[in-house]
Amino acid sequence: MAGNGVASIGECMLELSGQTGPNWRMGFAGDTFNTLWALHALSGDRPATYVSAFGDDPFSHNQIGFFAENGIGIGSSPLIAGARPGLYAITLTGAERSFTYWRGDAAARQLASDPSALSKNLENQALVYFSGITLAILEDSARNTLLAAVAGARAAGSLIAFDPNYRPRLWRNREDAQAAIVEALAVTDIALPTFPDEQMLFGDETARATAKRLGQWVGEIIVKNGEQPALICENGMQHDMPAIHVAAPVDTTGAGDSFNGGYLAARLAGHGPREAARRAHRIAAAVVQVRGALAPFETLRAAFDG
Template sequence: MTRAPRIACIGEVMIELAPATPELMRLGVAGDTYNTAVYLARRIGPGAVAYVTALGDDAQSDHIIAALTAEGIAPDLVERVPDAVPGLYMITLDPRGERSFSYWRSHSAARGLFSRPGGLRPQQLDGMEMIYLSAISLAVITPEARDRLFDWAQGYRRAGGRIAFDSNYRARLWPDVETARHEVARFWSVTDIALPSLDDEQALFGAATEAQVIRRLHEAGVRGGALKRGAAGPVALDGSVLTLAPQPEIPVIDSTAAGDSFNAGFLAALLAGETTAAAMAAGHSLAARVIGHRGAIMPRQTDQPA
């Protein structure tokens, strides 16, 4: 049985080309906040997650709508733009399973999100229990749209809404590091649940220890969330460390969506009323399984708790 969405994930969903064999690519649907939306929807139920983006009216946009609907994600907040197309990216893997990306997204419909006359506005998210977005969500929209979203976020939080944010930093998406740093810093100031990766924070704000990153987030007003450290496991923003039980070594097939899936496991646990420690364990466990599959989204039949 479907229900009204509790959480809206904002960003860009794209066509993904991922290696299937040395000669063939597999067609998928992915994007950082979309990946989180998929794994969230699998955990908290059909219709409980909405995705907020803009797509075109072409066949690939229809394919994306079909994919997100099949995952139980509500499509009501997807803006359809005539004569527009979605972005596309290709994954390249090194021998260790670490990924790099090539993008074709400069004409993506998502770049006009919250900007088009008569299009979506942040006010349409009023009433959601939680909003989730990333620095990539901010990078792909216009400066005016970022201002509109930031101004709305302040009132949304005063009305009792919660914002979860991941400073997922991709330098090529920003005009310069100063702009990225400014935007991420001001969105930290309206964040309730922070889900940064240590390496992103260090790249964006300069070399820093874990303690310095946590202190800076506290100074920005953030009190909840976790700092991701890859295989070392996350650290809660209160400084507590997840104690990792010994596990069989899992080969890294593809590290795509490791952080995105951690975010989904973490947020799903929080929405279920679990503690931060339990949420970190859920996120880490999910990410550990995702990196054992090719592409951002592992098959539904294999997506079962360990």
């Protein structure tokens, strides 16, 4: 039987942002961690677990310490001798961002190296979240291990949420990405795709086409589309939920991930999909007004409560 916790599976990296001359600000971020950060901030007393793999270097120790300081555990995630976190830097043009990555040998690529530990991490969770990036950083056998563990958690009663989050550079080819994402959708209860990603990967002409395609596997779908309305689909019913326009965004990093966290927190709190999307848009609007991917908890809570 599912418990009260929330778990997110993936890679949290070192984030370099806020460049001022030759100086950078270092933090910790990554798509599934950004979502868990918002979900944890907005979910009261639910235990939060970030499921990954970590190195034994000082940066990994600092990362785990940062999680703990903010009430996020790592459960039974493996600690890999000699491994280290991935790294990325955010370069801004106005508020729009681009990324440079150093992640080829990151510890998180071994997050499914201990199948029993992985399955244990997903026990007693009200919700389990993962993304297409989680899939992309794994070898084929490890990806199969991950999806089996997620399916097991779902069978035990956990709600499974998935964002396809397609990043072409992480995949050998488009066909591999398509196949892996379809396999993930088959064990998903709530899908949170972004329309431009789906258009690039599957050739969808409209957000409604995306929702129709995903509806083969998933009952609840929220198609994000930047500043355009999000499309909410539940049991065949479709609704548009307008986004919130921010006149002077500071940094759009993490906006979609934080939308996901806000949406899932609202659903766990008992709100319907439309109200959850309304609150999620408020979270995304708050996040684009701060630098880096992680907004302060108090900022997120104030936006969520309106």
